[in-house]
Amino acid sequence: MSEAPVRTDVAIVGAGPVGLFAIFECGMLKMHCHVIDTLEVPGGQCAALYPEKPIYDIPGFPRVGAAELIEQLLEQAAPFEPVYHMDQRVEKLERNGEWWRLTTSRGSVVEAKAVILAAGVGAFGPNRPPLENLQSYEGQSVFYYVTKPEDFRDRSVVIAGGGDSALDWSILLADIARKVYVVHRRPKFRGAPDSVAKLHALAEAGRIELVVPYQLDRLEGQDGALQAVIVRDFDDAERRLEADRLLPFFGLSMDLGPIRDWGLDLDRQALTVDPFTCETNLPGIHAIGDVASYRNKLKLILSGFSEAATAAHAIHPRVHPDEELHWEYSTTKGVPGKA
Structure with missing residues (x-):
């Protein structure tokens, strides 16, 4: 059953770095936002896939960790008091008079004057092994x-896969x-050469154990507590x-999902x-990232990031039709709560 709708200026679908910006x-244009994302925490792939990975092409940061970038973007957005609707997917987008109505998989209903789709490559989830x-x-x-890497301290961990994430x-x-x-099905790994070299060096030093060529076969444990992982090679040895x-x-499965059914012009997996x-092609619906x-x-x-600014300025007349926009630089305008 759907909840009573909440209304806002702009609904943002996707809480990755571009959606957060x-x-x-x-906010700088006095427009309040509700943000909806399928993941449990903001950050998109930066938070879910590679929080420890360095990023080198963010202006002003010669090197910044993905998790650190998300922390900074959340702090930058915080003065504008966004409302986050996490762990839910937008299932329906429909017109309700001058409002766009978004209904989520949890029954939340958000109505907004405009919508920014910052959904990346769509909703994504892991490719699960057939266990x-x-x-x-x-x-x-x-x-x-x-x-949180610290959650794995002093644990016995099996990592399966041969790509960059596994390495x-x-x-x-x-x-x-x-x-x-x-555990990998073949001795050759698909990751970056430097990572492959580090992996083999750690194996030679006895700090990790390469279990190749093997594949996952089954799990042993009770009530969700894992005790052992059984692997099998191509000679059927366990x-x-x-x-x-x-x-x-084993990578991600990515899909635009319900977005495909909203009447938007598609270019393969993009809008x-x-x-x-x-x-x-739908007035008031913008896409960035x-x-x-x-x-x-x-x-x-x-x-x-640039597209986020472009969309916000284009949306302003829709949210504030009687207010002429006199844009000021952030250095002169400032941010709420900041000196």
């Missing part, structure tokens, strides 16, 4: 993302976990790895927008 840009009773371990012993976390957790097994944590890194306003498509589009975080 859109809160700031709208019996896997879901009974998820969230307690099996995790697809690492948000990065194997290297980082080697200094934290009691034991790290790396190994039992005593472990209390499993991190399967066609006017580059001068970031508006879609990776989900937006136009000629010579660059899929960079900094491009998404």
Whole structure:
């Protein structure tokens, strides 16, 4: 059953870095935002997939960790008091007079004068290995993302996969976990050459154990508490790895989901927008970041930041139709609560 609708100036779909910066840009123009995201915490892929990874192309930051960038963006948005609706997906988008009505998978209803779709490549989730009773371990012993490496201190961890995520976390957790097994179906890994070299160096030093060529076969445990991971090679030989944590890194499945059914013009997995306003074919619906498509589009975080500003300025007349916009630089205008 849907809740009573709440009304706001702008609804932002997606709480990744670009969506978070859109809160700031709208706030500077006196527009309040509600933000909806499928993940449990803000940050998008930066928070869910690579919080420890450095980013090098953010202006003013020669190097910034993904998690640190999200923390800074949240702090930057905080003075404008956004409302976050996390762990839910927008299922329906429909017109209600002068308002756009968004209904989520949890029954929340948000009505807004304008909508900014900052959904990245769409809702994403992990590619789960085909293991019996896997879901009974998820969230307690099996995790697809690492948000707090300290949660794995002194744990015995099996990491499955051969790409960058598997390598990065194997290297980082080697200094934290009691034991790290790396399970991959072949001896060759697909990650960055420097990471592959570090992985083999750690294995030679005895700080991690490479379990290759093996694949996950089944889990042993009780009531969500993992006790062992059983792996099997291509000769049908088994190994039992005593472990209390499993991190399967087999990539993501990404899909625009219900967005496809909202009558928006699509360009493959993206939405066609006017580059001068970031508006879609539906008036009042804007798209920014990776989900937006136009000629010579660059899929960079900094491009998404620029698009957030473009969309906010284009939306302002819709939210404040009787107010002429006299834009001032932030250095002269300031931010609420800041000197």
